[in-house]
Amino acid sequence: MTPTFDKIHLKFKLNGSSFDHDELKEVAYSLVKEGEAFEKVAGNFLLDWLDSKDYILVSTSGTTGLPKTIKINKKHMVNSAIMTGDFFKIQPGDTALHCLPSRYISGKMMLVRAMILGLELDMVAPTLHPAYDDEKDYDFCAMIPLQLKNSLNRLQHIKTLIVGGASVSKALIDSLQDLETSVYETFGMTETISHFAVKKLNHNTSMSKAFETLPDVRISKNENDCLVVDAPKLSDAIIVTNDLVNMVSEHQFEIIGRYDNMINSGGVKVYPELIELKLQDLIEPRFFIASETDNDLGQKVILVIEGETADFDKEVFSQLDKHEVPKMVYTIPKFLVTETGKLQRKKILDTILT
Template sequence: MTPKYDKVHNRFKLNGLHYDHEDLKEVAYSLIKEGEAYEKVTGNFLIDWLSDKDYLYVNTSGSTGKPKLIELKKQAMVNSAIATGDFFGLEPGNTAIDCLPSHYIAGKMMLVRAMVLGLEIDHVEPSAHPIFDYEKHYDFCAMIPLQLKHTINYTYNIKNIIVGGSKITQPLLERIKNSSSKFYETYGMTETVTHVAVRRLSSKISKGEAFFNALPNVTFSQDDRQCLIVNAPKLVDEPLITSDIVDLKSETSFDLLGRIDNVINSGGIKLFPEQIEDKLQPVIDERFIVAGEEDDALGERLVLIVENPRDTAKSIANRIRFIKGLTKYEVPKHIYITDKFVETVNGKIQRNETIKSVLKE
């Protein structure tokens, strides 16, 4: 029988202590009244979750547009937690770390998974360098790439780590290869109640996967733009049409090419910024993006924008020349330097706003 949103699993523990539904309300009120700033946010979420309403409102991150408030059904969040539990083999009494802010869906879902699946979860401050018990065994954790970058030397006791929220850089992927945990890149959004697909990354104990694979009860299709359509009846009422162009491998797997609104048409050649950025990563240490700039001859020319680099634009251009596999169309025609990218409140790059600020569109 499928668990309901108004039930708290009898094996659930928060920071080592067992709480039932009513106890958890008292904890939430205490967090709101006496907790640190991040704990107050968690307390407010718990109050919202434990209320009689069958829905709640969640903020989107704003990385691909303006942040907005959307309504999610609590039962859809329960169904998402069950799908994650089934995929990763999570069982009552398993341990987890919650180091994500409860402002957004990813942090909220870590707590929901614990309450629904009966996990023993340690809730720690959601900083760029989260501090947790490095010697304790954990079965599951979710991090953004920045957090993993700072803690990967201390993740040897974490069995499964999902990574999402922003691009995983090539240097971090190389460090993951030398780690002894299992790592998964996630694909999803607030509207799909976090991830609906994952891609296993190469590590010491795990062979990497080329494509994203669906979680249970999720299938994929495409529209006439080659954009992904997510069919997840237990999460969303209708098929969700995304703006992500994919190479669909099957109804449960795909290769992510890039967002349709990022595609650059340069002299009739379609360029996918995300794929070009992957190729440029080995020679650029700082954050960067590629973009299309208006050009009389080409329509759009490919340009590179780098955030506060240590090297000159000329030095970066020289290194790019020697990248194998980079076609002549994928070589930036100009390099712009900027002091600071435009970000969301949780540190994600706002690509469109950054491009506009640099190119003065």
């Protein structure tokens, strides 16, 4: 029988206790009334999930613009949970760790997966250093890159871990290679109900740079080389993204960068994410590549570094093509990030350039 949003799997548990639909609603009320801040958020989502409406309202993270609220069909969230369960071979009764903010789609989907797939879910505060029982066996977990980085020495009892919300650095990927945990990077957005494509980061001899779509997801690119996603089980509409891609196959793609980040410097198209990839092992502090207006070039490439000073050897620019070399270097003491760890590039640039 196909699961539906108004049914709770018989094997579902939350923090060690089983609940049916009505009991879980009481738990949700209790979390909202008496829980910690992260539990109140989870409780409010559970109340929305357990009501009679066939949709929920979800806020986007606001990484590339102002946060917005969109309507998502609950049946699409159920489909997403099943697709993830099928891909990772998750079984009823498997254990899962929830350490993401339930405010956003990634955290909401951990709860939905547990209720739909019948998981025994432990929920802890969504901090950058998740305080979970690292002696307990977990079959499945999701983290953002900073949480993964901070938990590298505590993952021995997690079987499968997905990481998303922000890009995963090469240094972090290198640190995963000797872990027994299978780690996958995910790709998606609120509009696609969390991820619709994954890429294995370790235990992978080919170390492909390409993301592979989940079943029943069709991809293409438009005239701007931006990814187009046709996933009828996840969205009624075809989604045109701002992500520049190389198509590897009909089910695989490589990310170049964001179309809205692309720099036109003297008529040459420059992709900040590709420059960052070349420099990521050469500049120690966090940094990113952006642009500012230039009278001659139209836009000129700039480097923004987190810290009080730009203390690095300019010789690192020898790794770049001529048109990729930053014309200016700016510093800012602390980068602004979203709750899921993404850099708020626009807000940071507004602070520096205005």
